[in-house]
Amino acid sequence: MLEDRAPIPYELFSGERTAREAARARRMESIYHRGQDRIWDGRAVLHELLERHGGPQVADDKREALIYVLSIILWGEYAAWRVASELADRLEELEPRLAATSQSHDEARHFYVLHDYLEALGARAIRPDAWGRRVIELTLRTDNITTKLLGMQLTIESIALSLFKALRDCGVDPVLAELMPYYERDEARHVGLGHQLLPSAFRAEDLRGRATWQFRHLWLAIVALGELKELSPHLETLGIEPRSILIHARDRMLHNLRELETAGDPKRKVDVLGGFVELLVESFFPLRAAGPGLLGRARGFLAAFHEGAIERTEQRIKQHNVPDYQD
Secondary structure, X not given: OOOOOOOOOOOOOOOOOOHHHHHHHHHHHHHHHHHHHOOOOHHHHHHHHHHHHOOOOOOHHHHHHHHHHHHHHHHXXXXXHHHHHHHHHHOOOHHHHHHHHHHHHHHHHHHHHHHHHHHHOOOOOOOOOHHHHHHHHHHHOOOOHHHHHHHHHHHHHHHHHHHHHHHHHOOOOHHHHHHHHHHHHHXXXXXXXXXXXXXXXXXXXXXXXXXXXXXXXXXXXXXXXXXXXXXXXXXXXXXXXXHHHHHHHHHHHHHHHHHHOOOOOOOOOOOHHHHHHHHHHHHHOOOOOOOOXXXXXXXXXXXXXXXXXXXXXXXXXXXXXXXXXXX
């Protein structure tokens, strides 16, 4: 039996909205309508690409690595599908519910198209590794809507966009190269829901609530870095530099944080959370080591913390030229 989790909100249209609230509602409603306008038939698109290219054209020495990476993406899409469906059920206002419903439909399509592509490759999705399962479960198991949005849109979606772009560009298969842009356009649109819902949620939090969010975000970043490290040998087999995925995903997160107005007070001189995130990045994927040995690594860690803690988010975004995805 299905449990009736919440009564129907018959007073949905009885309240008055401020001009700001009305504008926010219109933007969320437009996410739904844009999704309807840009909907694509996953079966037809995949069938046409497979017909045109004579099926997947994946070299034997890259096949297992591709199956591993696509399996992680597939389970991430499954998690995003479930989260979006839950949001569509739990959000009470009409416009965010419409946006979440549109996203749920997109994620379902992403999931089954990847499943069908793997079948065309003669493969089945494998079980995700421990790091991948942890990323998914941290987002699925929480009852907090804000945490779900952060996990899905600041972490899972950012990594997904980075992987889609890399798979499109690496030349592992012409079918994937033409399929991935469909995914990229959908995922880039999905962050709009979080952009509209999260700022007001954070402004309403007290100091303890903000500290809790920062801890959760930091822990999720650690787990996501662990998963990228686990993917590294498979990405390298496909001709993808793992650190490029990391930098692109991190910069997308910075971009989203700026849009959400949660990157910290611009007057603040030190962003400790940003410093620790850069420190974690450096520990998993060393880049800044100034010389050999422990002293060189220590200097690299200090440089990473300085970049994350002292440079403002806007400076880092500008430095890495983060694209502003629009749909």
